[in-house]
Amino acid sequence: QQGGFGENFGGLQVQGDQPITIESNQLDVDDANSIATFSGDVEVVQGETMMRAAKLIVHYVRKAQDGAQAVATSNMPGNSSDIDRLEAEGDVYVKSTDQVATANRADFDMKTQIVVMSGDVVLTQGPNVATGCRLTIHMETSVAQLQSRDCGGAAAPAGGRVRMLLSPNSQPNG
Amino acid sequence: MERNWRLTLGRKAPHQQPGAIATGQARPAAEFARANQHARRVRRLKVALPLLAGAIIVAGLAATWLARSAPVDLTVAATTIQNGQLVMEDPRMSGKDKNDRPYFVTAQRAMQALDRTGAIDLEGINANLTLDPETTAEIAALAGRYDPKAEVLRLYDSIEVTTSNDIVIRLSSADILLNDGRLEGNGPVYIQTPNQTLQSGNVTIQNGGDRLTFGNRVKLTLLPAATGGTDQRAANDE
Numbered sequence: 001q002q003g004g005f006g007e008n009f010g011g012l013q014v015q016g017d018q019p020i021t022i023e024s025n026q027l028d029v030d031d032a033n034s035i036a037t038f039s040g041d042v043e044v045v046q047g048e049t050m051m052r053a054a055k056l057i058v059h060y061v062r063k064a065q066d067g068a069q070a071v072a073t074s075n076m077p078g079n080s081s082d083i084d085r086l087e088a089e090g091d092v093y094v095k096s097t098d099q100v101a102t103a104n105r106a107d108f109d110m111k112t113q114i115v116v117m118s119g120d121v122v123l124t125q126g127p128n129v130a131t132g133c134r135l136t137i138h139m140e141t142s143v144a145q146l147q148s149r150d151c152g153g154a155a156a157p158a159g160g161r162v163r164m165l166l167s168p169n170s171q172p173n174g
Numbered sequence: 175m176e177r178n179w180r181l182t183l184g185r186k187a188p189h190q191q192p193g194a195i196a197t198g199q200a201r202p203a204a205e206f207a208r209a210n211q212h213a214r215r216v217r218r219l220k221v222a223l224p225l226l227a228g229a230i231i232v233a234g235l236a237a238t239w240l241a242r243s244a245p246v247d248l249t250v251a252a253t254t255i256q257n258g259q260l261v262m263e264d265p266r267m268s269g270k271d272k273n274d275r276p277y278f279v280t281a282q283r284a285m286q287a288l289d290r291t292g293a294i295d296l297e298g299i300n301a302n303l304t305l306d307p308e309t310t311a312e313i314a315a316l317a318g319r320y321d322p323k324a325e326v327l328r329l330y331d332s333i334e335v336t337t338s339n340d341i342v343i344r345l346s347s348a349d350i351l352l353n354d355g356r357l358e359g360n361g362p363v364y365i366q367t368p369n370q371t372l373q374s375g376n377v378t379i380q381n382g383g384d385r386l387t388f389g390n391r392v393k394l395t396l397l398p399a400a401t402g403g404t405d406q407r408a409a410n411d412e
Contacts, residue, residue: 020396027374027394029386038392 018047024056034060042088048097053106054090058083083110092117099125101135113139121146130164250284259285275304281318294320299329311337325352333359342366345377356380363388369397 025040104119268278282298375390
């Protein structure tokens, strides 16, 4: 049944206490528009969770500077700004301890802590495989919903239904 | 004056239980709900990338400012002419930059070619700049060459920039193209801020630091915010 399989997709649980590393071939920071683009074999790792994509676009929000707008260095460390949202594009692969999700793109909304993976979504856990066109993951509760209808244009699997292949003798390992 | 940078890794024991990756087995709804309550608070992913951008801007601005501001006074301990070069011992240059902030630049030696190029070779460069009201930056480079014709200042044999708010930037060399405010730094580039480290093969800073490009493999490590971080935000419990 759907619950056991998707519900514990802790793939994108963000542990505040573990370092995150982001690697890529190139990083372009466009500070005027507060966008940082990692491109080329992007790999993000935090603890057990890992994501790969062709490109990762980070939209950050600069904290309003109180008082005089200091020179361009006003966004000096110390007055921080937060990540607003992330967009991963191109063969997005997300792996957590025993679950893997792949899709064409993944959009992370940091405020709502919701990730939407869309386009040819394949969710696997051990031998079990489920496909659909949109996977919505609530990072805080790691509840995941896989859907295959009203995909908003994302590539849907043939037949337009979530297809799940459960291997008969597979007990999702604890 | 070799300054060793302090890698502060203050890490607070999260008041919430250590994050556990949800395990995979199926659970009835009630137990799931209960487990959910116990799910620890998740702190917002705080990728303080712009902090890092700020740090790099410091390097860019520091360099471009250093080059473009007109020196107010230049004192030299001794000048001699040696094999076609004007050798200045212990040149010191200080002045105010366009934002009326003090800076000073010293070098052990400066040698100006007396030929048409007028290029100046510098050894043991040290510069001190104020970047904004609360931040100063110190730049040290083993050697440098200023080419007035091409308006390029090249610093090489390891450059280190340290700022008053714990940012350290290291490059092996940098070309500063003065009139178009562009810095091309070659690596390995290493940037350390209180809770981030960035390493890359090279870096290009353009138009006053608004655009930065790090190339030939970049690695950014974001450390969990130390308890003492000025921007420490308690895990949001709403």
